[in-house]
Amino acid sequence: MNQPILSLFIPRVFDNISDKRIIDTFENLEYGKIRQIDRVLKHGSNNKPYYSVYVHFEYWYKTEMVETFQQRVMNPELEARVVYEDPWYWVVLENKGKNRINNSLPAKSLQIAQDYEEDYEEEDDDEEYDEPPVENFDLVDAGYAAQMERLYHQECVKVAELEKEIARLKEDISHYHVGALPP
Helix, strand or coil, rough: CCCCCCCCCEEECCCCCCHHHHHHHHCCCCEEEEEEHHHHHCCCCCCCEEECCCCCEEEEEECHHHHHHHHHHHHHCCCCCEEEEEEEEEEEEEEEECCCCCCCCCHHHHHHHHHHHHHCCCCCCCCCCCCHHHHHHHHHHCHHHHHHHHHHHHHHHHHHHHHHHHHHHHHHCCCCCCCCCCC
C-alpha cells in the first residue's frame, strides 16, 4: 500500500489571496502539481476575516529543493515558509488533519514525476556548487525570481545585439583605407 501524499496546512492566508494564486505560487516554485485547495474561513481578534488553507498535491517533484522543503515542513523544530510576494510569506506546516486526501500516485502522475526528476539530473557530477547550509535555507519569491530571469534574458539579448553591431562596424572599417572618406 502506498503512503498518502504529503499535504500542507497554511494557518493564515489573507482573504484577498485566491486559490489560483496559491496554486500558481507552489507550481511556479516547482514543488509539484496541486490537486486541490481547501479553505476554512476564520476571523481574527479584530473580527477581520482570513483563511486557514489546506494544499493537497497530486504529486510532488523529486528534487533536492523539494526534499529539503518537505523535511522542513515535517520537522516541528524548523519553520518552513513560502514567499509569495516579497516580503509576504506563508508559514507552512504538515497537514495532520483527519480529512487529508489519502490517495496514492496514479500511474500517470508517477510517470510525470519520474520524467521531471530525470530532466533535472545533473549532467556534470564533477562540478561543485556552493549551497547554503540547510538551516539557513530561505526561499525566494517566485515572482521576483521570474522577474530577475526576464531581466537577465533581456540583458543577454542586448549583449548579443551589441556584439553583432561591433562585428558589423569592424567589417565596415576594414573596407576603408586610411585617409579615405566613407561613402
